[in-house]
Amino acid sequence: MSDQTGSAGVVLKYTVSPDDFTRAGEASSKVKNILKQMGISPDVIRKVSIAMYEGEINMVIHAHGGEITVTITPQEVLMELKDVGPGIEDVEKAMKAGYSTAPEQVRALGFGAGMGLPNMQGCTDEMKVETELGVGTTITMSVHMEDK
Amino acid sequence: MTVKDIQKALAATITTGEEYMDKEITSAFASDMMSEVLAFSKGQSVLITGLCNPQVIRTAEMLDISCIVLIRGKSANEEMIELAKERDLIILETRYIMFSACGILYDLGLEGGTT
Numbered sequence: 293m294s295d296q297t298g299s300a301g302v303v304l305k306y307t308v309s310p311d312d313f314t315r316a317g318e319a320s321s322k323v324k325n326i327l328k329q330m331g332i333s334p335d336v337i338r339k340v341s342i343a344m345y346e347g348e349i350n351m352v353i354h355a356h357g358g359e360i361t362v363t364i365t366p367q368e369v370l371m372e373l374k375d376v377g378p379g380i381e382d383v384e385k386a387m388k389a390g391y392s393t394a395p396e397q398v399r400a401l402g403f404g405a406g407m408g409l410p411n412m413q414g415c416t417d418e419m420k421v422e423t424e425l426g427v428g429t430t431i432t433m434s435v436h437m438e439d440k
Numbered sequence: 441m442t443v444k445d446i447q448k449a450l451a452a453t454i455t456t457g458e459e460y461m462d463k464e465i466t467s468a469f470a471s472d473m474m475s476e477v478l479a480f481s482k483g484q485s486v487l488i489t490g491l492c493n494p495q496v497i498r499t500a501e502m503l504d505i506s507c508i509v510l511i512r513g514k515s516a517n518e519e520m521i522e523l524a525k526e527r528d529l530i531i532l533e534t535r536y537i538m539f540s541a542c543g544i545l546y547d548l549g550l551e552g553g554t555t
């Protein structure tokens with residue numbers, strides 16, 4: 293992890309290791325702790341935690357790990373999840389609740405119900421999926437800080 | 441009610457978190473699918489599950505769930521216990537199946553919810 297503070301806000305970078313289901317979620321856990329220490333509102337923390345964790349799990353079970361960059365500014369928490377996995381064939385379909393290509397052994401681990409992407413969208417104010425078959429997937433999500 | 445009340449009602453063993461037995465609990469969520477818990481839980485503080493892997497602990501952490509009840513005689517492994525300790529989480533283990541564990545706790549007054 294590297295941590296830079298500048299005019300652009302706090303920038304956090306993590307590497308998600310491939311095929312290590314046990315460690316999946318480590319980055320999300322670290323980000324959650326940092327947001328807590330920064331005194332970010334519990335509602336924002338909850339939304340970021342859920343969205344990033346589902347995204348991180350996806351990077352492990354569907355891709356081969358990758359890189360996560362989280363940028364925290366006074367306005368938003370911006371998450372970029374970038375992998376060089378197989379890509380998503382039909383994004384519209386993948387966004388539908390219940391759609392999953394996960395094999396049975398992933399379901400046995402408590403995931404693979406096709407609820408990750410729709411939940412990520414529900415938890416965030418903005419979400420963009422850029423994907424190319426055989427090249428990889430980059431998911432960008434933003435949770436806005438609450439306006440008081 | 442407290443975690444202690446839950447532990448007694450389910451004849452559960454305390455795997456870790458003995459020091460937090462006085463924590464007040466008002467609601468619970470039960471599922472073996474972590475994606476469901478992540479999608480539908482609304483601030484419940486107990487997770488009742490038959491899934492037994494480190495992602496159960498991480499899911500609880502993301503949702504600020506303070507107590508995990510492992511049902512059907514499931515037993516937390518070292519990794520899970522380690523993760524739970526680091527996060528001040530409680531793990532209880534009971535032999536009850538999910539239906540029974542939920543019924544007993546619902547009867548005691550724990551709330552659930554709808555989607």
Ligand SMILES: Nc1ncnc2c1ncn2[C@@H]1O[C@H](COP(=O)(O)OP(=O)(O)O)[C@@H](O)[C@H]1O
Pocket residue numbers: 350351354355375377378379380386387391392393394403404405406407408409410429475
């Ligand atoms: N990072 C990714 N790389 C490749 N495919 C992905 C990725 N994330 C999601 N997908 C595809 O989108 C589908 C739906 O994802 P999701 O809603 O999280 O459900 P689940 O992970 O339970 O299958 C997955 O089954 C998979 O086919």
Ligand SMILES: [Mg+2]
Pocket residue numbers: 346349350403404406407408409
């Ligand atoms: Mg998923």
